[in-house]
Amino acid sequence: MRRPVVSENIVHFMRTRQKQNEGHLAALEAFARKENIPIIPHETVAYFRLLMQTMQPKKILEIGTAIGFSALLMADNAPDAKITTIDRNEEMIGFAKENFSKYDVRNQITLVEGDAVDMLSTLDETFDFVFMDSAKSKYIVFLPEVLQKLEVGGVVVLDDIFQGGDVAKPIMEVRRGQRTIYRGLQNLFDATLKNPDLTATLVPLGDGLLMIRKNAEQISL
Numbered sequence: 001m002r003r004p005v006v007s008e009n010i011v012h013f014m015r016t017r018q019k020q021n022e023g024h025l026a027a028l029e030a031f032a033r034k035e036n037i038p039i040i041p042h043e044t045v046a047y048f049r050l051l052m053q054t055m056q057p058k059k060i061l062e063i064g065t066a067i068g069f070s071a072l073l074m075a076d077n078a079p080d081a082k083i084t085t086i087d088r089n090e091e092m093i094g095f096a097k098e099n100f101s102k103y104d105v106r107n108q109i110t111l112v113e114g115d116a117v118d119m120l121s122t123l124d125e126t127f128d129f130v131f132m133d134s135a136k137s138k139y140i141v142f143l144p145e146v147l148q149k150l151e152v153g154g155v156v157v158l159d160d161i162f163q164g165g166d167v168a169k170p171i172m173e174v175r176r177g178q179r180t181i182y183r184g185l186q187n188l189f190d191a192t193l194k195n196p197d198l199t200a201t202l203v204p205l206g207d208g209l210l211m212i213r214k215n216a217e218q219i220s221l
């Protein structure tokens with residue numbers, strides 16, 4: 001289990017009372033748990049179902065594929081969407097390719113292999129939904145390019161932004177090894193939460209989501 005930021009009994013309630021994964025998503029969730037591969041937790045899955053079914057995005061970008069679980073979840077719930085998903089880890093790329101070949105039945109998903117630092121600039125298209133689920137210290141580095149590729153009215157969701165609650169502490173109380181992430185996340189919050197051209201909200205699901213709506217063509221962070 002990752003680091004939930006609401007009380008354990010509420011997390012348990014959300015994970016057990018909400019609709020469970022079925023079919024290939026249930027199998028992939030079990031595989032990820034067995035292999036200790038981080039994927040979005042169940043309460044975020046339930047939220048993404050509703051988000052995808054309601055928004056019905058057409059062009060999705062994901063940074064951080066892992067085994068392809070969240071990409072397949074989005075594909076299932078937004079059947080008209082084309083999804084571009086980036087990962088740099090060879091082992092994860094191997095799992096994702098296998099899973100997409102079996103379960104991406106509408107050929108919605110394109111896997112881009114490489115570091116998002118290099119690959120983002122090669123994507124010559126725009127998106128209406130972006131899910132960022134990679135190294136947290138890099139969110140603020142990727143965000144300017146992600147926002148350039150996001151259509152006005154589009155939404156970016158960034159996962160794991162509470163650092164198990166560390167973000168609310170003074171830096172001196174954060175373990176030294178976590179401080180680069182801490183600084184990156186504080187810069188992210190400074191740049192987005194009160195930005196006049198964005199609508200941003202923090203959602204305490206899993207280790208926290210930051211959701212951002214782009215409201216203007218040019219965004220200065």
Ligand SMILES: C[S@@+](CC[C@H](N)C(=O)[O-])C[C@H]1O[C@@H](n2cnc3c(N)ncnc32)[C@H](O)[C@@H]1O
Pocket residue numbers: 038039040063064065066067068069070071086087088089092114115116117133134135138
């Ligand atoms: C938390 S996992 C993604 C889980 C997936 N979104 C899911 O819920 O099913 C994070 C992934 O991001 C990838 N990653 C981290 N930093 C990256 C970067 N700079 N470029 C590309 N991939 C990156 C890692 O290799 C890892 O597979």
